[in-house]
Amino acid sequence: MASTSITPDLVEPTPALGPISEAWRRFRRDRLASVGLGVLCLLLFAALAGEVVTEWWVVFDPTAIRLPDKFLPPFSPASTGIQDVPVFGHYLLGTDELGRDVFARMLQGSFVSLSIGFIAVGIAVTVGITLGGLAGFYGNLRLGFITVDTLIMRFTDTMMCFPAFFLVLTVVALLPPSIYNIMVVIGLTSWAGTARFVRAEFLSLREQDFVVAAVALGVPERRIIFRHMVPNAMAPVLVSATIDVAGAILTESALSFLGFGVQPPYATWGNILADGKDFIFDAPWLFFLPGCAILIVVLAFNLVGEGLREALNPRLRAR
Amino acid sequence: MWAYIVRNIAQRLVLLFFVSILAHSVIHLAPGEPSQVDPSNPRMKPEDIARIRATFHLDEPLYVQYAYWLRDLATGELKSFKDSQPVLPKIGQRFLNSLPLFIGTTLIVWSLSFPVGIQAAVRRGSRFDRTTTVLAYTLISIPGFFLSYLVILGVVSFLNVPVIGMKTFGTEDAEPVFQFMDRIWHLVIPSLMGAAGGIAILSRYVRSQMLEVLSQDYVRTARAKGLPEESVIYGHALRNALLPFVTMFGFLLPGLIGGSVIFEQIFAWPGLGRLGYEAMLARDFPVILTLNFIVAVLTLAGTFISDLLYVLVDPRIRLE
Numbered sequence: 001m002a003s004t005s006i007t008p009d010l011v012e013p014t015p016a017l018g019p020i021s022e023a024w025r026r027f028r029r030d031r032l033a034s035v036g037l038g039v040l041c042l043l044l045f046a047a048l049a050g051e052v053v054t055e056w057w058v059v060f061d062p063t064a065i066r067l068p069d070k071f072l073p074p075f076s077p078a079s080t081g082i083q084d085v086p087v088f089g090h091y092l093l094g095t096d097e098l099g100r101d102v103f104a105r106m107l108q109g110s111f112v113s114l115s116i117g118f119i120a121v122g123i124a125v126t127v128g129i130t131l132g133g134l135a136g137f138y139g140n141l142r143l144g145f146i147t148v149d150t151l152i153m154r155f156t157d158t159m160m161c162f163p164a165f166f167l168v169l170t171v172v173a174l175l176p177p178s179i180y181n182i183m184v185v186i187g188l189t190s191w192a193g194t195a196r197f198v199r200a201e202f203l204s205l206r207e208q209d210f211v212v213a214a215v216a217l218g219v220p221e222r223r224i225i226f227r228h229m230v231p232n233a234m235a236p237v238l239v240s241a242t243i244d245v246a247g248a249i250l251t252e253s254a255l256s257f258l259g260f261g262v263q264p265p266y267a268t269w270g271n272i273l274a275d276g277k278d279f280i281f282d283a284p285w286l287f288f289l290p291g292c293a294i295l296i297v298v299l300a301f302n303l304v305g306e307g308l309r310e311a312l313n314p315r316l317r318a319r
Numbered sequence: 320m321w322a323y324i325v326r327n328i329a330q331r332l333v334l335l336f337f338v339s340i341l342a343h344s345v346i347h348l349a350p351g352e353p354s355q356v357d358p359s360n361p362r363m364k365p366e367d368i369a370r371i372r373a374t375f376h377l378d379e380p381l382y383v384q385y386a387y388w389l390r391d392l393a394t395g396e397l398k399s400f401k402d403s404q405p406v407l408p409k410i411g412q413r414f415l416n417s418l419p420l421f422i423g424t425t426l427i428v429w430s431l432s433f434p435v436g437i438q439a440a441v442r443r444g445s446r447f448d449r450t451t452t453v454l455a456y457t458l459i460s461i462p463g464f465f466l467s468y469l470v471i472l473g474v475v476s477f478l479n480v481p482v483i484g485m486k487t488f489g490t491e492d493a494e495p496v497f498q499f500m501d502r503i504w505h506l507v508i509p510s511l512m513g514a515a516g517g518i519a520i521l522s523r524y525v526r527s528q529m530l531e532v533l534s535q536d537y538v539r540t541a542r543a544k545g546l547p548e549e550s551v552i553y554g555h556a557l558r559n560a561l562l563p564f565v566t567m568f569g570f571l572l573p574g575l576i577g578g579s580v581i582f583e584q585i586f587a588w589p590g591l592g593r594l595g596y597e598a599m600l601a602r603d604f605p606v607i608l609t610l611n612f613i614v615a616v617l618t619l620a621g622t623f624i625s626d627l628l629y630v631l632v633d634p635r636i637r638l639e
Binding site: 032157158160161162166171173175176250253254257274277280287294295298299303306 | 342345346349468581592602614
């Protein structure tokens with residue numbers, strides 16, 4: 001809730017509470033969503049700290065292979081005489097089949113998993129807002145024999161004819177495996193929903209008094225779009241983006257399960273889980289730790305998304 | 320009405336054409352050809368690769384390849400790159416395998432979501448409502464294969480129920496009743512796993528829809544008339560809350576293929592999703608493209624049917 005630009009500059013003179021602080025008040029009343037937000041803040045901190053320490057500090061090296069120490073359960077001490085001793089001399093979350101420290105790998109994975117989620121959704125939201133906004137604002141413009149609206153919305157319909165996961169799988173299976181390809185592919189295949197409801201928001205906003213007034217005042221089009229319409233259309237985008245980050249993390253883990261996920265040496269929670277399933281009896285922590293971690297984080301994103309939906313939806317305020 | 324239907328079908332056919340062109344370009348422009356699946360094989364000489372490319376028309380321009388694909392699909396002559404089997408019977412066979420799984424999943428989802436969603440809405444804020452809410456979010460958030468592995472572990476150690484594949488190997492001579500029950504047991508766990516996410520999403524949707532309807536004026540009127548609560552909820556509220564779910568029948572159809580890759584892979588179920596997955600690994604373009612085409616047809620047919628159903632059940636909506 002850092003952005004204060006959501007307040008449109010044509011609202012009635014100073015209400016007691018701005019729309020943001022009022023939404024924040026409603027959001028905090030939702031206990032589950034508040035807990036979710038707390039978890040996400042912790043995770044964000046862990047991801048940033050993890051990226052720093054795994055990069056610069058050798059005790060957290062997630063790629064250090066220590067073959068004498070493979071399949072050690074959580075909290076077991078490192079054997080003596082080993083190079084690259086883990087932090088505190090203990091493997092906090094155990095080791096995997098190559099003796100790599102699972103704690104360090106989970107730390108690195110939290111950063112990679114989160115960046116996949118955020119970048120994929122960032123791409124989807126950018127494409128969705130651009131296309132949906134164009135269709136909503138300039139929909140009546142004619143390009144030759146069809147309108148802009150027809151062109152963009154038929155393209156959106158075309159994209160919606162592909163089943164999402166099947167399409168991601170097709171493209172990821174055909175492209176060379178790389179972490180950037182996965183981000184871009186998940187992003188470019190999931191913008192259709194955003195485009196549709198941004199268009200719907202724009203169509204209804206265009207008729208509303210404050211936009212009509214802005215047009216009548218001769219406010220330039222660019223300012224009407226970015227200062228008056230986009231901030232008012234942001235609420236549903238924000239909600240669906242939050243939930244889509246959860247979806248992207250799940251998609252990545254499903255891709256990892258099929259062997260098309262992020263490839264080594266990058267660790268993500270998805271591929272730690274997918275690799276761990278082969279050792280479910282010998283080393284259950286390799287399977288249960290990343291599985292529960294994904295569950296908790298995705299749950300947190302979903303709860304925060306739902307909390308935002310309730311907090312930002314003016315129709316539910318009356319209840 | 321008829322003009323609307325004809326126009327709508329025509330629009331969808333045009334859309335289908337563009338979908339197939341897009342799918343064709345994506346698959347052919349991506350790196351990696353069927354002739355390069357096994358580049359490290361020393362017995363693959365350049366002339367062999369050239370021969371393979373010529374046989375599959377891979378050396379022709381893209382639009383010619385598209386025309387070949389369309390012609391072969393229309394005449395039913397389309398052959399798989401991998402094993403030269405005709406594509407359509409191959410897909411038909413897998414479709415018959417996927418069908419029971421699809422029906423089982425759909426039945427479980429629709430028969431569980433509605434009671435749960437309605438009860439949660441009617442008793443809003445109660446312990447039942449809060450429990451099902453948390454449970455629904457957990458089911459949405461858990462990675463499908465993680466949950467499946469947990470359930471397989473539990474089922475195999477406690478219930479002694481077969482879970483992998485479509486039937487137990489070597490039961491061909493057993494009595495028909497035994498074989499039938501064996502099939503059913505193999506179907507239960509994969510259907511449940513496939514249904515888990517669906518139940519969560521649909522029951523939440525039913526709940527919010529019921530809450531919306533329950534706050535309407537006509538529900539208050541029905542209560543004010545002194546109607547029994549059951550008649551208010553099921554006679555007045557539910558019937559109106561059901562309207563949007565008619566559209567969801569349309570979205571069910573494409574789920575036949577798209578939603579099942581992971582679960583068919585886990586449970587070694589020889590269905591359509593796995594066919595698509597295997598075809599991708601082998602760069603079997605005709606199979607991928609045809610599957611994709613069928614999904615697009617199902618999606619378009621599904622949305623068309625749901626539009627029509629909407630008009631049938633809701634007299635306030637008119638097609639113009």
